[in-house]
Amino acid sequence: MHFFRSFLPAAAAALLLAASPALAAPPAKTAARIDPTYWFVGMKNPKLQLLVNAPGIAADQVTLATYPGVTLDGFQKLESSNYLIVNLTVSPQAQLGKLQLKFAGAKPLTYSYELRPRNTDPARTQGLTQADFIYMLMPDRFSNGDPKNDVVKGTRVNHIARDSMYARHGGDLKGIQNHFDYLKQLGATAVWPTPIIENDMPKASYHGYAVTDCYKVDPRYGTNAEYVQFVKAAHAQGLKVVQDIVLNHWGSYHHLFLDKPAADWFHAFPTFTRSNYNAFTLNDPYASRRDRMLENDGWFDTTMPDVNQSNPLVATYLIQNFLWWVESTGLDGYRIDTYPYSEPKFLMDWGKAIGDEYPKLALFGEAWEGTEAEQAFFAQNIFPPVNGFKSNLPGVLDFQICFGISDVLKGDGGDLNKLYRALQGDWMYTDATRNVPFLDNHDMSRFYSVIGEDFAKYKMGIAWLLTLRGTPQLYYGTEVLMKNFSDPDGKVREDFPGGWAGDKTNYFASRPGQAGEAFDYVSKLANYRKAHPVLSSGKLMQFIPQDGVYTYFRYNDAGECVMVIANNTKEVKKVDGTRYAERTAGFSSGVEVVSGASLADLKTLTVPAHTAWVVELRK
16 A cells, blocks of 8 residues: 545544543443454464453453463553453463453453464465465455445445445455456466455545454455455465555554553654655665654554554554464465554564464565665665664565566667666565565556557566566456556556446456457466466576567576567567577577467577567477
8 A cells, every 4th residue: 555645634633633532531341352352372472462451441450260371471551441451371281262361340350261272284374485476456346245245234334336436346255255266267376355354444445454453354345254264265276365464554443543552552743744655764874863753653644543563562462463363364475565664673573473473474565665775675685784674574565576567668668677677686685586576556557557558568568477586466457458547546446347246347257359368368378387387486597688678588407498588669679599598508499388389490589569478498
């Protein structure tokens, strides 16, 4: 997410911050809420922090009925009388079942807290590799599989309006699941929905990036149990699941913002203050402390309060929440929204805690930065610690590849060196193959529009996406030439044609004309990639672009080699293939893998205008 649209004026946001009822006198005590909602026996870190929320609970004394393997380490009052922190140690030998927490006060309360076993199925939490191909979508805009959850009583947006850009349209988890076969036909191996966690905001709640309950699936998408089944169904179909998460901020209607445990759970300023959106301050040796502070502590938007991750109680709350989702569902990866905006030390602590418990879990972050070095700073890299920060994030969304491809294909023929240099910058990463290259997303103008709806250039971009290093990601609809520009951003978040009963066009069922050609091109190349590991695990060698032609090779020690040669000009180019003898030696011919055309001579190559060939070399 990288939009700066506000739904409240700054003055209103400041009033909301000041008028929160967090410290108001509590009503009579009723039932308690405890986060995490349950926990697991066998976690590598035995410590468990419970956030207990009930009116007046802070006045109570806490005791734990004798329970094998669990000890009460103490409890802590917070600024609000409605909260207590309860600290437990859950040993690996702890008994499964429900322990009894007793809160003794004016109105005693006993809470049965459940301990569940960890799931040891090796097929859960598979992670991602370069062999995967991620399909990114917006659940609200992809397909409506269960019309019964379109309108949910009690939510702040309790209607759908498909003709309104920022309203809810009714898509859900069941709609995605109904089209797993479509994703498999395309060649995708993983699905990444934008956030599915509750976003009970009064406006534009469909995008999901303003969470209001960290432990609940948005009821317009389904239930927690249905999400667990969604992940299981995906795995049964050979698809992995990436969950989109936000560490930096919550929505202004989050229950912990409306009734704050303490004022210091969120960053606050005398008047509403945005982030300066400048991650350069984090590694600028000359940056002012104020500029660095504003990058991390300023609010992302008026309706997105900035969570204070420097507070150790908040940090633990966040860490436990994301451990809970992995263990509860078996999901395969996290995509982390607005990664550079979080507090740097917290990012290191969060990454270590998640990695310690789930070493196979894929982790990649959104670092929307303008240079190769700035992007590499937020992934595991060769740099020494800078201002105390040393990233432990395995990979990032590869904006440099995205920018390089788009810039190259705009207009009459851009500078191929931009794409060349985007890859040349891989020397800064510990492992650049963990990055996720892409062409567009829900915050950007759609790729097909950016390149002037030029189908030949479209195929060039797809060819690069699916043959470069890393784990490629495709935004929903790109495979059927959905188009539009991101100003306003809702235009690039249109419904997928055929996702709703009665749609005049149904691209799930049939794809006539150029939409079908586009789908077939992506599918052919993605499925070839799936069947030929040289494109996912092979080495990469690129040659400096010359005369509008860019060539690279994917190859391995088994003797397999694929040549990708692209002519980015309006003219046919005759290319001296002997320049590539370092990689073509031992091969006499090739086959272009999408068209099936044969190349009988590798020494002289005649490449049509605006064409990329993906050539399997033959001996």
